[in-house]
Amino acid sequence: MLNNLIFINTTRFFLLILVQVLILNQINLFGYINPYLYILFIIIYPFTANKSLLIFLSFLLGLFIDFFSDSGGIHAAASVFIAFIRPVILKYSFGISYEYNTIKISSEDYLKQTIYVGSMVFLHHFIMFALEIFNINHFLLFLNSILFSSIFSIVIILCTITLFSKK
Amino acid sequence: MQQILYFFIRNKNFLLFTLLFLFSIFLTIQTHSYHKNKFINSSNYISGTIYSMKSSITSYFSLKKENIILLEENNRIKRKLESYRDKITNYNIDTAFIYSKYYFSHAKVINNSYSKTKNKLTINKGINDSLKTDMGVVTSKGIVGIIDNISRKYATVQSILNTNSQINAKLKNSKHFGSLIWNTVDPSIVQLIDIPRLAPVKIGDTIVTGGKSTIFPEGILIGEIKDFTLTQDKNSKYLNIKLFNDMTNLEHIHIISNIDTNEIINLEKENEDVK
Incomplete structure (x- = not known):
């Protein structure tokens, strides 16, 4: 059972990196909008598992994406941040009970799912674009990127969760 | 001593987070200066x-x-x-x-x-x-x-198309030169700044490289003038250049x-x- 979990998460880790850099980074809808599906790994990582390990894995995940997109450490920083803040977001989207009974994200109702995924994606994109653009002159570009990329990412992540859930 | 150890164990997640986050920020800031990002780049x-x-x-x-x-x-x-x-x-x-x-x-x-x-x-x-x-x-x-x-x-x-780039460029007809920059709005439009006010500028004129550096020879095509305005201090012109290259392809x-x-x-x- 434990080995199975490790295997699934390892496969997911590398599969998401490949999908992100080979397909999703090439979309460039309207010139600058890309979805960032890879944070799905952090979103559906088992809720009760070791938190330090998650923070470290998120750092590696972000760093791999940075390797491919020549962006310094922006993905790593944003991923580490949402991995660290995840317990707080879990608490206010699913209630205090998430730690004791094993909730499956795909079996929760859509409103709770959207709140959880939405907050994670928004925080991630906020930090990422803030670090990438890093210039007050391009403030409008910053807001645009956050808004449209967030919508795109949230839709894709929710679709993926629904598509791959075992019911 | 034990107190300190307990403190580290209790806050290990926060400390790990701070360490990795600061390291990522350090990597990001490094890429802001040209030639410095030795570790994280896709030429590996x-x-x-x-x-x-x-x-x-x-x-x-x-x-x-x-x-x-x-x-x-x-x-x-x-x-x-x-x-x-x-x-x-x-x-x-x-x-x-x-x-x-x-x-x-x-x-x-x-x-x-x-x-x-x-x-x-x-x-x-x-x-x-x-x-x-x-x-x-x-x-x-x-x-x-x-x-x-x-x-x-x-x-x-x-x-x-990089806010760190500054390339020497000139008007093909009149040899007045300036710097080529990008304002991040449109990947087919770049900007030429520091062109003196006296320079004769017409929409549709060709812009070529200036040959003032060791990197590009003189006269390599860049693009044509789309429109231009005077800068606020009225001393130089700000030109929008339509690139001949399709940078997206x-x-x-x-x-x-x-x-x-x-x-x-x-x-x-x-x-x-x-x-």
Whole structure:
């Protein structure tokens, strides 16, 4: 059972990196909008598992994406941040009970799912674009990127969760 | 002592987070200065290999277009050759005797970005093909960027669509020169600044490289003037330039190496030492 979990998460880790850099980074809808599906790994990582390990894995995940997109450490920083803040977001989207009974994200109702995924994606994109653009002159570009990329990412992540859930 | 140990164990997540977060910020800030991002770039072995695998598949889709571009370039070069043949009667067929300061080689773009504010390209040649940093990259239509990081088999190119780029450029007709920058709005439009107010500027005029650096030879095409305004202090003009290159669709590129680069740089260094 434990080995199975490790295997699934390892496969997911590398599969998401490949999908992100080979397909999703090439979309460039309207010139600058890309979805960032890879944070799905952090979103559906088992809720009760070791938190330090998650923070470290998120750092590696972000760093791999940075390797491919020549962006310094922006993905790593944003991923580490949402991995660290995840317990707080879990608490206010699913209630205090998430730690004791094993909730499956795909079996929760859509409103709770959207709140959880939405907050994670928004925080991630906020930090990422803030670090990438890093210039007050391009403030409008910053807001645009956050808004449209967030919508795109949230839709894709929710679709993926629904598509791959075992019911 | 025990207190301190307990403190570390209790806050281990927070400490780990702070450490990794600060490290990522450090990596990010490093990339803001040109030539400094030695560790994290796509010219490394793993990403280079994966990108060249991707490119070997996707390049089939654009074969037809690329062929047409190559044919057009062939035509243009043939026409030029014919015009030289008219001028020189006893020209020498052996190209080894034609003296040129610049040496051209070609490579293929295996990864391209144009939607960020600091865009980079990855190409499939590196140190093994005797490339070096600070070499210019062009296509048959115009300039692309400058090589900034290099590994054994791959190299990354800082695109002109990068807020760190500043390239010397001039008006083709009047020799007034300025710097080429990008305001991140549109990947087909770049900006030329510091053109003096007196310079005669007409919409549709051609902009070429200035030849004031060792990177690009003089007269490589860049684009044409789309519109222009005076700056606030009324001393210079701010030009919007429509690029001849489609930066969103690059495949075959040429790399320019200047044989005299070392000589020029050494000479300039000597001048600085004297001061």
